[in-house]
Amino acid sequence: MVETLTVLGIESSCDDTAAAIVRVAGAEGAILSNIVEGQSTLHAPFGGVVPEIAARAHAERVDHCVEAALKDAKLDLRDIDLIAVTSGPGLIGGVLSGVMCAQGVAAGAGLPLIGVNHLEGHALTPRLTDSLPTPYLLRLVSGGHCQLIEVKAPGAYRRLGGSIDDAPGEAFDKIAKHLGLGYPGGPEVEREAKKGDEARFAFPRPLLDRPGCDMSFSGLKTAVRRESDKLVAAQGGVTKQDRADLCAGFQIAVADALTEKTRRAMAQLLDEHGWAEGERRLAVAGGVAANQTIRGSLEAAADDLGFSFTAPPLRLCTDNAAMIAWAGAERWRLGDRPGDIAARPRWPLDELAAPLVGGGRKGPRA
Numbered sequence: 001m002v003e004t005l006t007v008l009g010i011e012s013s014c015d016d017t018a019a020a021i022v023r024v025a026g027a028e029g030a031i032l033s034n035i036v037e038g039q040s041t042l043h044a045p046f047g048g049v050v051p052e053i054a055a056r057a058h059a060e061r062v063d064h065c066v067e068a069a070l071k072d073a074k075l076d077l078r079d080i081d082l083i084a085v086t087s088g089p090g091l092i093g094g095v096l097s098g099v100m101c102a103q104g105v106a107a108g109a110g111l112p113l114i115g116v117n118h119l120e121g122h123a124l125t126p127r128l129t130d131s132l133p134t135p136y137l138l139r140l141v142s143g144g145h146c147q148l149i150e151v152k153a154p155g156a157y158r159r160l161g162g163s164i165d166d167a168p169g170e171a172f173d174k175i176a177k178h179l180g181l182g183y184p185g186g187p188e189v190e191r192e193a194k195k196g197d198e199a200r201f202a203f204p205r206p207l208l209d210r211p212g213c214d215m216s217f218s219g220l221k222t223a224v225r226r227e228s229d230k231l232v233a234a235q236g237g238v239t240k241q242d243r244a245d246l247c248a249g250f251q252i253a254v255a256d257a258l259t260e261k262t263r264r265a266m267a268q269l270l271d272e273h274g275w276a277e278g279e280r281r282l283a284v285a286g287g288v289a290a291n292q293t294i295r296g297s298l299e300a301a302a303d304d305l306g307f308s309f310t311a312p313p314l315r316l317c318t319d320n321a322a323m324i325a326w327a328g329a330e331r332w333r334l335g336d337r338p339g340d341i342a343a344r345p346r347w348p349l350d351e352l353a354a355p356l357v358g359g360g361r362k363g364p365r366a
């Protein structure tokens with residue numbers, strides 16, 4: 001008989017407070033509820049996430065999210081078999097809010113509790129949404145993360161590359177702020193870019209001249225700022241068309257850099273494993289994967305190399321607790337059993353990979 005697990009997931013590592021219930025039976029997962037309370041309006045005046053504000057909002061809202069997730073699923077705690085909570089990596093104040101709430105609920109209800117790596121949540125999402133078999137290559141691109149991960153099997157990961165400074169979403173947000181656009185910046189920049197000429201400014205494609213799959217977005221961000229400052233100095237401001245052209249030039253530079261490094265990672269895996277056509281899989285996750293230009297460019301590269309392309313629906317690409325519940329269930333099946341949960345600001349999925357440099361506005365890199 002297939003074991004069925006009903007899992008409550010809790011997520012609070014960045015700027016979304018989330019709780020979800022997922023019922024897992026064999027390789028199938030059904031999302032019974034998925035509550036995500038974003039904090040965009042709280043952080044918008046600052047053009048980015050303010051850790052202290054995030055932590056306080058998580059502490060205030062996380063238990064309400066748990067209640068709402070149970071209510072939406074028409075369940076109560078007696079129906080839950082397991083609680084899974086993000087215990088890192090992320091902004092430590094937020095992670096602690098989620099962990100303390102989960103510990104309280106678990107102790108009160110006498111339920112087992114597992115600490116989940118947030119990156120593992122993203123990495124395993126294509127298995128929840130598309131029952132994607134392993135192995136596959138995951139291209140994670142969000143406001144806090146930028147990694148290329150070989151998912152060999154649940155629990156077995158190899159990092160092939162990452163950003164040595166900003167994450168791409170962070171660069172989108174900073175460019176938007178500089179150009180007077182709203183927060184979060186990604187969708188705003190994409191909207192502007194549609195009206196712009198991507199060829200007017202020749203922005204750099206960072207690190208393409210170096211071997212390997214690591215990336216950098218800090219220099220590109222500075223190049224865009226410099227061009228916009230030049231326009232201000234020369235003509236007293238930036239016109240609507242200038243702004244659209246700057247956004248289009250920036251977006252295509254990010255798309256080119258991300259795609260070329262993903263292409264290299266796919267080529268490396270082909271070289272190492274000699275995967276046949278049906279075994280080549282690329283999946284994406286993270287808010288930046290919502291960008292049509294970036295998504296299209298990654299999909300075309302996958303197609304070129306004979307890789308299938310899996311992109312979970314947007315609400316499961318961005319931060320959510322259903323992915324944490326699912327990853328908790330996968331870990332449970334691997335034999336993980338509750339132990340002491342330590343909240344970890346830094347927690348690489350691939351413990352053997354050299355640490356990536358850069359603190360980052362959204363907390364330390366994994």
Ligand code: KG4
Pocket residue numbers: 014141142143144145168169170172173184185186187190286287288289290291292317318319
């Ligand atoms: O995965 P996510 O919801 O949260 C984390 O950062 O973990 O990603 C949010 C990031 C933000 O930086 C946002 O600006 C970016 O994803 N983003 C986009 C787009 N939609 C969201 N970036 C580029 N184009 C978009 N359409």
Ligand code: ZN
Pocket residue numbers: 118122142144145318319
């Ligand atoms: Zn995330």
